[in-house]
Amino acid sequence: MKQGLPMLPGNRSALEVDVNAGDTAWMLTSAALVLLMTPGLAFFYGGMVRSKSVLNMLMMSMGALGLVGVLWVLYGYSMAFGNDVGGGLLGAPFEFLGLNGLLGADSLAGTIPSTVFVAFQAMFAIITVALISGAIADRARFGPWLLFAGLWATVVYFPVAHWVFAFDAGDGSTVGGWIANQLKAIDFAGGTAVHINAGAAGLALVLVLGKRIGWPKEPMKPHNLPLVTLGAGLLWFGWFGFNAGSALTAGTTAGVTFVNTLVATSAAMLAWLLVERVRDGHATTLGAASGVVAGLVAITPACSSVTPVGAILIGAITGALCALAISLKYKLGYDDSLDVVGVHLVGGLAGTVLIGFFASDAAPAGVNGLFYGGGVDQLWRQVVGALSVLVYSFVLSLALGWIVQKTVGFRASAEAETGGIDEAEHAERGYDFGGFGGGLRGSGTVHTGGKAPVLEGSNQ
């Protein structure tokens, strides 16, 4: 089986490969592209909440950027990509502590410097944590969110990234994770490690934190759909780095995954809009943006193992499935505010499992699924991989969320929630329109001190 990912980073002694400048340039670019997805996600989520909580929504993503970025360099990378400590469950946490030993010219990951691989994978850890926040919009305190984010990255994401993304070294010098090497489930860029993982965690936090006050009776409409669409566009743009970057080389695999990322997403958007048109009578902007994300989620694990036609089918199936799945929360009565479960968990499961049906050996992964004469061999591997991550993430997220709630208090007070979490948690408001507070005199706003000096001629 050809896998898109090369071996774990290590010394080149056993493996005489030079740094490839083209690959390195592409991977640096990809890493930056994937970074942009997190602010993109912040906009995507931020536009969907009410205007009184837009900043808190942005800050949960920005907080993940800050915290997980640091943890990744300190010990996260080592937990994910250090030599296996046993059973394919975890990388040695102290092997690359502080990226120790990875800075030399002889430290390579395939054909790129180890540090480039570190940077690329850092962005995955960051966005996976940020994805969870959409489930608990409007009601989570910022500090406890950061505490949860740090715990979750450490206990859930870093190990699961090891399971899925850490491949054994060709010479046996380094051992990777069990899903990648023993189970041999295909998850090219993170259907399990990123989307099922975040989706299951979102579901767990919804159960810990409970419904928002007034849900589902009170209207909780998105306050800014242009922002949502902008966010979806940034996500799609960055996702080319996410998927085509996961080739870790600038070659054929990157080309195939790039095209599949384009076409599956297009198909998913059309399918979502079609469901809306038939069910609700209108094709909506929010539906288009949501369909884009559903398609991106679905093709993430599958982009190396299906043909572009297979990608269209996976995109279309998942787009329609997610459009239907998001109504379930009303029937089941859980307030997954921005449909992290309906889009990321359902979309991640669909994309991961559909590989078992649509994989074609014409694609770089070189595996045939059920519909291409490969039998059910790949299918059961996909199902086992998906369910393992789902159960692990859900159980531990439930436990971590419960601990945070019981110790420091995760959920905001009723007063903060109804008055607006932005003012309560961040002492800011997202928008300052109109004469009152818009910069006109006599707006009733007075500077009352604080650390910043009042400037001469400032309107206070």
Place this chain on the structure above:
Amino acid sequence: MKLVTAIIKPFTLDDVKAGLEQLGVHGMTVSEVQGYGRQKGHTEVYRGAEYAVDFVPKLRVEVLIDDSATEKVVEALVEAARTGKIGDGKVWVTPVDTVVRVRTGERGTDAL
């Protein structure tokens, strides 16, 4: 003196303004308001969840006029704002005790 208040469909504002100017009404206050009468609201759908939006955006136009102009102003307003469809709005007239122009201190009809 009278205060004429009109609730109108937003897109009729230009016609209303032109009609009043022809009658020599040089000044008005316009505000964006929301409300409903017989038109009721509409429905919006977000990710399959329907929201009934009861309040419809309208404009409230307020003009201060001399008693003698009342009939003509009301007529002009109604004519300019009418489309014949439900939701055209309402016009009402209330008596005003006094008016002061802030800049000069003029009072009564001189201040109009």
